[in-house]
Amino acid sequence: MKWNSKEIDIYLTSKEYVDTAFITLIPISFNGEMKQSVAMGEFSTVLTNEIERQLHGRTLAFPPFTYLKSEEREKKLNRLKEWTSKLFEQGFQHLFLFTSDTEWKQFEHDLDAALIWLPVIPLEHMDGKYKAEILQEQTKQLLQIVTNKWQTES
Amino acid sequence: MGTGGFMAAGMLMPMVRFAIDPILKTEAASDMVDIDMKVDDITTEPQMKKFKVHQVDGWYESDVEQAAFVFKNDKGDIVALSPVCKHLGCTVDWGTNPAYPDEFFCPCHAGRYYKDGVNVEGTPPLAPLDVYEMDIKDGKVFLGKPMPHPKA
Numbered sequence: 215m216k217w218n219s220k221e222i223d224i225y226l227t228s229k230e231y232v233d234t235a236f237i238t239l240i241p242i243s244f245n246g247e248m249k250q251s252v253a254m255g256e257f258s259t260v261l262t263n264e265i266e267r268q269l270h271g272r273t274l275a276f277p278p279f280t281y282l283k284s285e286e287r288e289k290k291l292n293r294l295k296e297w298t299s300k301l302f303e304q305g306f307q308h309l310f311l312f313t314s315d316t317e318w319k320q321f322e323h324d325l326d327a328a329l330i331w332l333p334v335i336p337l338e339h340m341d342g343k344y345k346a347e348i349l350q351e352q353t354k355q356l357l358q359i360v361t362n363k364w365q366t367e368s
Numbered sequence: 369m370g371t372g373g374f375m376a377a378g379m380l381m382p383m384v385r386f387a388i389d390p391i392l393k394t395e396a397a398s399d400m401v402d403i404d405m406k407v408d409d410i411t412t413e414p415q416m417k418k419f420k421v422h423q424v425d426g427w428y429e430s431d432v433e434q435a436a437f438v439f440k441n442d443k444g445d446i447v448a449l450s451p452v453c454k455h456l457g458c459t460v461d462w463g464t465n466p467a468y469p470d471e472f473f474c475p476c477h478a479g480r481y482y483k484d485g486v487n488v489e490g491t492p493p494l495a496p497l498d499v500y501e502m503d504i505k506d507g508k509v510f511l512g513k514p515m516p517h518p519k520a
Contacts, residue, residue, distance in 0.1 A: 224456070231456055231477060231492075271456025272476035346418075361475045 215274050216266065225274055234360070235306040236275040237297065237327075238262045239313035243283035250334075251283060254314035257334045262312050264353045269360060274306075291321050298327045308363055330359060400503050400510035405438060407507045410446055414439040414462045414472075414483070419511070436500050436511060437462060437472070441484060448500035449485045450514040455492040472497065485517050495520050 215221040215232065225232055240255035259278065266275040279297060281290045298309055309327035311318070314334045322329045332352070337345050403419040414437040423432045436448040449472075451459045458476040465473040465480070471488065472481040480488035485497035496519055501512030 228456060268459040269476055271453060271458040271474075357475070364475075 215270060217275065217277050228271075229305070232272055232274055233306060234269070234273040234308040234310065234364075235301050236262055236266060236273055236310050236312065238278040239294070239311055239315060239318060240278045240280045241283045241315045241317075242280060247283060253334050253336070253338075257337065258312045258314050258332055260337075260349065261332060261352055261356065264349060265356045265360065268353065268357060272364075273360075276301075279311075287317075287321075291324060295325070298325065302326070308360075308367070310360060328359075328363065330356065400501070400512050403436070403438075403509050403511050405509045407446065407504060407509065410438055410440055410509070412440050414449070416451065416462070435459070438509065439483075446502065446504070446509070447485075448502050448509070448511055450498035450500065452498065452514070453479050453493060454487065454495040454497065455479050460497070484519075486519050 215225050238255075238258045240258065241251045242255075243251045255278070262275060266273060276297075279294055281293070294311075298311075301309055311325065311327050311329045312332060313329070314332050316331065318325075318329055319331055335348060335352075337348075340348070399422075401419055401421055403417050405417050409415075416435055417438050418433055418435045420431045421434050423430055435451050437451055438446065438448045441447050451461070451472075453460050453474040453476070455474065455477060458474050458479075460472045460474045460479070460481065462472055463469045464475070465471070465478075468480055470483060472483075472485070474480070474493070477492045479493040480491045481493065481497055482488060485499065487493040487496050496517035498514035499517050500514050503510040503512070
């Protein structure tokens, strides 16, 4: 389910079926790194949308967690931890963080959520059909990661 | 503009609104979409086919991706089922649960459907999968809107 009025209504009436939260981590930077940051955000957003669509009934995709690339490491880590602990408090049992920013890999052990790092594929240079195939392949793998976690932890 | 002019504007306005406001236009007769699939390619094994549907929502136009499981049933009729689970809208897949290889399976809450799209009783879904309106022209498959299953 998505973070909009229509789907939140469904969430509120069927909360017991929704135990998984998705958050995309999106960096913002300027000058030389701007283009790269945009590509990172775009790619993880596209994939999160697609996997949300396929696992619509058991997941809630939150608005993205955005941060300035220049933000102090500890600060953004603590900010994200505040989000994740709040979500656990709210009854979510599985948390998935999707990002293309390598920096989060270093924090993986400090996070109590599953961090999924997606290397950016330069989609802008591909034609439609090829692009769709690649995205489909990627989503398939993500689906497996999520459903495996459901199976092993339930 | 006097009172008369004001009243005339009041009568004219609704008509002008109908003329220009796409939200108030009635929808064109259901559009059938070419899903780029030949009748000869259809087997008894459900195949997932993705296609794009042009959607107009008020002023916002977009191409929405949709999918269908297309196959021939026991009678040899071509069927196109929507993969959207009738429980909470996840995407079901064919034969992915090793315990039930000849059923549609929903990974979210283990919902199951028989091959004809009817939900297996005792699993979360409360209704059969939707069935697409279909047309066959020149040996090619055209799909319209997903409609409630005849057994629903």
